[in-house]
Amino acid sequence: MTINLNIDRHANLVGSFWMIIAMAIFAIEDVFIKIVSESLPIAQTMILFGLGGSLTFACVALLKKERLLNPDVLSRPMRFRIFFEIFGRLFYALAITLTPLSAATVILQATPIFVVAGAALFFREKVGIRRWAAICVGLIGVVVIIRPGTDSFSMLSILALLGMLGFAGRDLASRAAPASISTSILGVYGFFAVFIAGVLLSFWEDTPFILPNAKTSLYLLGAILAGVSAYSGLMKAMRTGEVSAVTPFRYSRLLFGMAFGVLLFNEQVDITMLIGCGLIIVSGLFILWKRKKPTSLS
Numbered sequence: 001m002t003i004n005l006n007i008d009r010h011a012n013l014v015g016s017f018w019m020i021i022a023m024a025i026f027a028i029e030d031v032f033i034k035i036v037s038e039s040l041p042i043a044q045t046m047i048l049f050g051l052g053g054s055l056t057f058a059c060v061a062l063l064k065k066e067r068l069l070n071p072d073v074l075s076r077p078m079r080f081r082i083f084f085e086i087f088g089r090l091f092y093a094l095a096i097t098l099t100p101l102s103a104a105t106v107i108l109q110a111t112p113i114f115v116v117a118g119a120a121l122f123f124r125e126k127v128g129i130r131r132w133a134a135i136c137v138g139l140i141g142v143v144v145i146i147r148p149g150t151d152s153f154s155m156l157s158i159l160a161l162l163g164m165l166g167f168a169g170r171d172l173a174s175r176a177a178p179a180s181i182s183t184s185i186l187g188v189y190g191f192f193a194v195f196i197a198g199v200l201l202s203f204w205e206d207t208p209f210i211l212p213n214a215k216t217s218l219y220l221l222g223a224i225l226a227g228v229s230a231y232s233g234l235m236k237a238m239r240t241g242e243v244s245a246v247t248p249f250r251y252s253r254l255l256f257g258m259a260f261g262v263l264l265f266n267e268q269v270d271i272t273m274l275i276g277c278g279l280i281i282v283s284g285l286f287i288l289w290k291r292k293k294p295t296s297l298s
Helices: 002-036 042-063 076-098 101-108 111-122 129-146 157-176 183-205 214-240 243-265 271-291
Strands: none
Touching: 002 042, 002 076, 002 101, 002 214, 002 243, 042 076, 042 183, 042 214, 076 101, 076 157, 076 183, 101 129, 101 157, 101 243, 101 271, 111 129, 111 157, 111 271, 129 157, 129 271, 183 214, 214 243, 243 271
């Protein structure tokens, strides 16, 4: 029994390490995307980023002799997953390019809260009154950050909210996706969804494509490598330790995202944003803590 406990603790430690690394690299990916979008149209940035990531994962899958096309890829949960991936990626890309990186990153952290609420509504998972109260607290945190009805409110803040809802839908669909689909195959179609989102946005933007210079190309390559690495690290984290032990370290992305926003883009983080951030974190951690205690009345 002691040996098993030590193994579990070690797995959780390794999984937590991978989660922190993944969140740091995701934040770096956001920085690269934001920088590239200053030189290229947002749609073109998404097309090149999605195509590069999809081809990278496709090469990995082929090296592992995995089939890129199989019946499970066309299953209903995968179709929903791709739809929500497109939706989430489209609006989150717009958010990080048109709004402060720190604010978009904070709003994104409400995703686990909406996943729990969605699991209760669509998968009929039991959610007690205390967890529903925590969900409401998290929603209040999002409202505090967006600040509707005040002079600080911007309609552009809704972009990050829509992106977050898309990612929550993707995560819910992933729970129902066939277990036979590997990380590499999920990566292929996840990044291909970014490509599709970019194509759709290009019709709306109606701007000509620009040949990127050497510097912009390096930043774009950095975004692709960071995105692939972060995605792989996230999958490694979720498959190494216990979900309830590893998931809370997703919130480390807040620290990286806010730090990069302040240091690289001279963004301001005020007390209102910190309060909203705190509400989201407390709400999410409480929900995860209750999950670890299935015998609790709530």
